Amino acid sequence: MASQLLSISGLSAGTEDKPILHDIDLEVGAGQTHVLMGPNGAGKSTLGHVIMGDPSYRVSSGSIAFDGEDVTSLSPDKRSLAGIFLSYQAPVEVPGVPLYSFLRTICQMRPELKMTARRFRERVAQISEQLDMDDAFLTRELNVGFSGGEKKKVEMLQLLLLRPKLAILDETDSGLDVDALSIVSRGIEAYRSECDGALLMITHNTRILERLDVDRTHVMVRGRLVAEGPASLIEEIDSNGFARFESEQIAEA
Ligand SMILES: Nc1ncnc2c1ncn2[C@@H]1O[C@H](COP(=O)(O)OP(=O)(O)OP(=O)(O)O)[C@@H](O)[C@H]1O
Numbered sequence: 683m684a685s686q687l688l689s690i691s692g693l694s695a696g697t698e699d700k701p702i703l704h705d706i707d708l709e710v711g712a713g714q715t716h717v718l719m720g721p722n723g724a725g726k727s728t729l730g731h732v733i734m735g736d737p738s739y740r741v742s743s744g745s746i747a748f749d750g751e752d753v754t755s756l757s758p759d760k761r762s763l764a765g766i767f768l769s770y771q772a773p774v775e776v777p778g779v780p781l782y783s784f785l786r787t788i789c790q791m792r793p794e795l796k797m798t799a800r801r802f803r804e805r806v807a808q809i810s811e812q813l814d815m816d817d818a819f820l821t822r823e824l825n826v827g828f829s830g831g832e833k834k835k836v837e838m839l840q841l842l843l844l845r846p847k848l849a850i851l852d853e854t855d856s857g858l859d860v861d862a863l864s865i866v867s868r869g870i871e872a873y874r875s876e877c878d879g880a881l882l883m884i885t886h887n888t889r890i891l892e893r894l895d896v897d898r899t900h901v902m903v904r905g906r907l908v909a910e911g912p913a914s915l916i917e918e919i920d921s922n923g924f925a926r927f928e929s930e931q932i933a934e935a
């Protein structure tokens with residue numbers, strides 16, 4: 683059995699006044715690719731945010747272990763340093779911080795990513811080329827005025843630079859044109875092959891998954907994980923939607 687990188691047990695969480703996630707058990711092994719699907723409003727993004735430690739949510743019971751350590755009460759920056767990465771469904775804009783400086787700072791915070799300024803410049807140039815990104819983006823303020831697709835590419839740039847142990851990608855494919863989708867897919871593939879990182883892909887679109895070998899698929903309905911199965915579950919959902927999961931609670935597909 684693969685050693686579990688992420689191990690969530692009996693997790694219930696929500697905002698101060700609204701329970702959203704109920705009794706979630708989820709395990710992701712090192713280097714594995716998992717997919718999380720479910721209808722709008724099911725709680726998928728909330729789960730991503732709770733794994734990352736977003737303070738807007740409160741864990742009422744259960745635990746999150748990452749790489750052998752209980753991270754349930756760690757701050758988001760500590761979780762990030764431990765190797766968890768979350769790409770946001772709607773990436774935030776940070777006025778006043780040029781993208782290049784932002785990337786340099788987050789790399790310098792990680793001892794394993796310490797490199798000379800020259801090596802850093804080369805690595806960023808290499809990844810930008812891989813993602814078909816113009817150098818001009820690097821001097822612009824982080825995400826300010828970036829189009830939806832450009833923001834997603836910036837997240838891919840961060841992913842390839844940071845080489846996290848687990849990347850949670852929340853609808854990284856949404857709003858991408860066909861060319862950008864294929865570039866971002868190649869970025870994800872590069873992360874898998876170059877960094878051997880684990881993936882938790884939250885998506886409504888199966889095209890982004892075409893280049894990936896999916897180990898497990900999870901289905902969330904109304905804040906509960908109601909089914910888990912192999913990659914073929916994605917095709918079933920693509921053809922039949924979520925109706926069967928909404929009407930019955932299935933422990934194992
Ligand atoms: N900070 C918050 N404050 C209030 N309600 C919230 C908050 N975050 C999430 N919710 C609610 O929790 C539910 C789950 O939201 P979430 O964004 O996790 O769904 P989702 O599965 O990611 O949906 P989608 O597929 O549309 O992205 C929704 O009803 C949402 O309105």
Ligand SMILES: [Mg+2]
Binds near residue numbers: 726728771852
């Ligand atoms: Mg969402």
